[in-house]
Amino acid sequence: MPQNIRYTLLSLRDLMVSIGPVALLTAALLALTYWWLDPNPPQRVVLATGPDQSAYDEFGKRYAEALRRYGITVELMPSEGSSANLELLRSGQADLGFVQGGTADIGYDDEESIVSLGSLFVEPLWLFYREDAAQRLNSMSTVANLAELQGWRVNVGTPGSGVPRLFRTLLDVNRIDTGQLKLSELEQTPATVAFLNGDLDALVFASAPESLMVQMLLQTPGIKLMDFAQSEAYSRRFGYLTPVVMPQGVVDLAADIPARDVRLVASTTSLLASAKTHPAILQLFAQTATGLHGRPGWFSRAREYPSLEHSEVPISPEAVRAIKSGPPFLQRYLPFWIANLIERMWLAMGLIIALALPLSRIVPPLYTFRIRSRVFRWYAELRDIEQRHESLNDDTATPVQELIDQLDTMERKVEKIVVPLSYTDELYALRNNIHLVRKKLLRNVN
Incomplete structure (x- = not known):
């Protein structure tokens, strides 16, 4: 040499x-910052969904498929429904869950431990009834209001779904004694079988129209959907309810189903998460929600959802950024893991460099x-x-x-x-x- x-x-x-x-010294500070900030999210999260064949179950599968592209495994946890999902979040058994507004008791403690990723879609209260039951019990083929259900065998869903609580609230405001109805709380699938077999006169549940159960019942002969003529009044009495209209022919244009506009009351379903859930996971779910729920539907126009309104708990900052601004700048050009690391470490890295420069x-x-x-x-x-x-x-x-x-x-x-x-x-x-x-x-x- x-x-x-x-x-x-x-x-x-x-x-x-x-x-x-x-x-x-710089490397030690970077290692300490990485440990403290924990920029990389866990590769497994638990999403509380709902009963089989429900809209929650269907959307849960779509979220799992979407996040699989980022190397995140979403474990779907079936439940009875909205109220059960909230309890799973409170107990820490689930990281995220679908919760319907007004179907669960959300208290002040929840505002500290739970955050919302926005309202995803409206979930109408579906009241299906048998046409033969209406003729037998009311001598009419249609049901115009809840008072006409007196003496009927009505299934209102499991307590974990939150629907029994919501339905009883509607009965109370109509001054209807629950003792005048034969209420049952069967799960959705056996209740539907009993309903179709004639063992039940009416079936009440809350679900998005994407539910296979809703699609099937809307097209079953002899099954009718109750028109809530006072839907606007219900929304004025209860802030978590909103009036929606199912347009004529939206189910099947060729068969003209439904044959006329049907007024319904609906609550908005939000994606809630534990405040301890990693921010990058919240960001990914919020971004995925924009793609899954931003399309036009029976009760919403394009990009109307997800929404930052109708939230009963604080909105996550990650959800606000994702819904308002879309994916972060770096994620548009870099793989998620690299972009996420830079986004969550850049401020700390800047401070460390500012400290290292004088030392240099x-x-x-x-x-x-x-x-x-x-x-x-x-x-x-x-x-x-x-x-x-x-x-x-x-x-x-x-x-x-x-x-x-x-x-x-x-x-x-x-x-x-x-x-x-x-x-x-x-x-x-x-x-x-x-x-x-x-x-x-x-x-x-x-």
Whole structure:
């Protein structure tokens, strides 16, 4: 290897050693920041959905498929429905869950431990009844209001769905004693079977129109859907309810199903999450919600949902950014994991760099000290030889020849010193000083 390259390599080596303390401190701060911020999300989350074949179950599968592209496994946890999902969130058994407005008791404690990713869709209260039951019990083929259900066998769903609570609220406001109805709380699938077999007169549940159960019942002969003529009044009495209209023919244009507009009352379903859920997970779910629920539907126009309104708990900041601004800038051009790491670490990295820059000012002096110390440390020995020569008249003085031998040994060692070319003037100055001391010693020998 040529000498000038060797000198350069030695210079770089000393430079790296000089930079070492600052680099180690910076790396330690970055590691501590990474541990504290925990920028990378877990690869597995639990989403509380609902009964089989429900809209919650269907949407849960779509979320799982969407997040699989990012390497996130979404474990779907079936439940009885909205109220059960809220309890799963409170207990920490689920990270996220679908919760319908007005079907669960949300208290002040929930505002601290649960956040919302926005309202996803409206969930009408479907009241299907058998046409033959209406003719048998009311001598009419249609049901105009809830008061006409007195004496009917009505299934209102399981307590975990929240529908029994909502339906009883509607009965109370209509001054209907629940004892005048034969209410049951069967699960949706066995209740539907009993309803179709004639063991039940009416079926009440809340679900999005995407539910297979809704689609099937709307097209079943002899099954009718109650028209809530007072839907606007219900929405004025209860803030979590909103009036919606199912347009004529929206189910099947060719068969003209339904044959006329049907007025319904609906509550908005939100995607709630534990406040402890990783922010990157919340961001991904909010972005996915924009794609899944932003399309036009039976009760909404394009991009009307997800919405930041109708929330009973605080909205997550990640959801606000995702719904209003879409994916972050970096995620549009970089893989999710890299973009997420930069987005969540950039501020801390900036602060660390701001701290490291002043510390880096010690690197040049430290580097200079390391190089010059190879030369300057020999001056102590050279000065010692000279001082012992000046004390030759003392009884303890070292013989001149011995001093010369020490000087020769030191010179041989100094000749092996290698320094960068920019510091060779100091090396040669040391060698000249050694020669000067030798001349001084030789004068006494002669």
